[in-house]
Amino acid sequence: MPEIDGCDAFRVAMPRGRRPESVLVRLTGADGAVGWGEAPVPGRAADAVWADVAERLGPALLGLAWDRPEDVSAAAELGGPAAAAAIDTACWDLWCRGRGLPLAHALGGTRTSIVTGARISPEPLLDTVVGRVNRAVGAGHTRVTLDVRPGWDIEPVRAIREAYPALALVADAGHSYTSSPAHLAALEGLDGYGAVALQRPFAIGDLAAHALLQQRVRAAVAPAVTDLETLDAAIELGAGRALDLRAGPLGGLTAARSAHDRAYAAGWDVWCTGEGAFGVGQAAAVALAALPGMTLPSEVTDPAGGPVFVSPPVRSSGGVVGVPLTQPGLGHEVDEERIERLATRRLRIGA
Incomplete structure (x- = not known):
């Protein structure tokens, strides 16, 4: 039975004025093994995530009896999903390292490599958009996700x-549409250009609107899923046929694996998106993307040219990123010295 002797937390901001910030968690086992997890923290959410780890989740782990990472789920529920995801991922990493197991295999992954996609942000000039897509395709990505909004959708x-x-294209609406006739017509127009998925078209939880749209389009509708109950309801109502699998909103790898299994069993398309700017979240996403139900390319790589905090970097080559199967846990070593140097807050609980 593994024992956790210590929990370290680091609130880290990207250097040189960059905006991304994360809370990184490092768990230390009685045998000296360590496990890492990452929670991206946009804006004011950082204080809440930090409090979850420092005041509730971290202390709850010390002395907790657990045989497998799934046994930590009850303790993880003491905090919000972002903090729970960081703790859950760190437990999986620690458990796998202690047993010499690659995380991807421990989760049930069957792939040795991941085909990658890329995200294209909105731009006022269509030539700029097409140019960015051209660079993504040139880098080997076989799917792009385009952020769209009412009034900036059909033309790009x-x-x-x-x-x-022939490019696989996902249109991510960021919850910006309603079920009004004009908005539905615009979404149907996107479907006419062969989008493989219409992602997050409506407000979170409005499954009726998602179901209505799914009846009217050939593309798979991909509602935002933040818990397993919502996914089950969406499957039952026919409110979608695709899942963007993210560990953060679901509270960690344990819940994300369950979401994958349910979507896969229902015949949904699935892809994975990595979260965080410090490599740990991306490495965990690679392990998730190795699961057998991933039918679309996943967005799991670090931004090219940015700072590197894990070794080897989570980067694709020709649109493919290898699953680390020769190293235990996440399969990447974290640059602890650099993380500690950049941390704006740090905390140690336990030994």
């Missing part, structure tokens, strides 16, 4: 489709 999708007729 049309421009991309004309330039790349």
